[in-house]
Amino acid sequence: MPKVADTHIVNRERVQPTHANNYDSAHGGLVMKWMDEIGAMSAMRAAEQSCVTAQMSRIDFERPVPIGDNALVESYAYATGHTSVRVRIEVSAENPHTGETELTTSAYATFVAVEDGKPTPVPDLRVEGEKCKELREKALAEEPDRDS
Structure with missing residues (x-):
């Protein structure tokens, strides 16, 4: 059974x-692509598929995120359903010289585990641990209202 910490992924993209x-x-569409890709990686670690x-x-x-900075994309799974994984995703602008960061973009996403094209548990x-608890509590506290 995976832990929240197992799903924590950080990636950097140098903005060219x-x-x-x-x-x-x-470009906003590119930032969304990076968020979707890294978020899916966290979901796959949680789902193990x-x-x-x-x-x-x-x-x-x-x-x-200006040209020359790094887009620091961070995600982690914080909850699961029967076939779904909920993921928190944040992007920060990172100064490549100093390492200083500033939050630029955030979202929540739901991914569904699939096998042979069909949802699977x-x-x-x-x-x-404290880090897992902090991440999960923060995500749940800031999560937008859910219909389900």
Whole structure:
């Protein structure tokens, strides 16, 4: 049974001119792609199998990631359903010289585990240790209202 900490993934993408919009910052669609990919990796670690995106909450773009900065994409699974995995995803602009970061974008996503194209059950997600508890509690506290 996987733990929240097992699903925590951090990735960096250096924002190049080819990634930019007309305002010399990372194109929003590309940032969403990075979020979806890293979020899916967290979901797959939680599900211990392939997952597909089922839903992504409102994506909040707080500020841009300028050319030359790193887009620091961080995700972790914080809850599971019968066949689904809920994931928190955040992006920060990271200064490559100092390592200083500033939150730029955030979202919640739900992924569904699939086998042969059909939803399949996922294991429960364990919450062990202070870091796991903190991550899960933060995600649940900030999670947008859910219909289900």
